[in-house]
Amino acid sequence: MGIYKEVYDFAAKAGALEGYVYPKEEVDLGYLPQWVDNLMNDYRSFPSEVREELQGLCNGTVGRTIRSLLPSLGEDHEVIKKLKSIISGNLPSSPDDFTYGR
Numbered sequence: 001m002g003i004y005k006e007v008y009d010f011a012a013k014a015g016a017l018e019g020y021v022y023p024k025e026e027v028d029l030g031y032l033p034q035w036v037d038n039l040m041n042d043y044r045s046f047p048s049e050v051r052e053e054l055q056g057l058c059n060g061t062v063g064r065t066i067r068s069l070l071p072s073l074g075e076d077h078e079v080i081k082k083l084k085s086i087i088s089g090n091l092p093s094s095p096d097d098f099t100y101g102r
Contacts, residue, residue, distance in 0.1 A: 065095075
């Protein structure tokens with residue numbers, strides 16, 4: 001797969017995850033470990049210059065995902081730790097902070 005398709009695929013997965021876990025009535029958390037592992041593998045497969053280019057946007061999308069998951073999973077959950085490993089800096093202020101990472 002070409003790099004543009006890979007970036008699109010990563011972004012689609014990250015955005016879908018963000019939407020899936022956004023605070024609402026009920027979320028089936030059973031999907032998270034595999035979903036996050038796939039996201040991690042995609043991110044790590046990018047050349048460093050690609051990661052640098054999309055890092056700010058990744059910080060926002062993945063950071064909002066973390067903010068959505070923290071109340072139910074807590075800081076020490078493996079999913080939270082994995083997601084935090086691909087962002088830099090502080091988390092967005094909330095799952096609704098769409099100014100972060102721009």
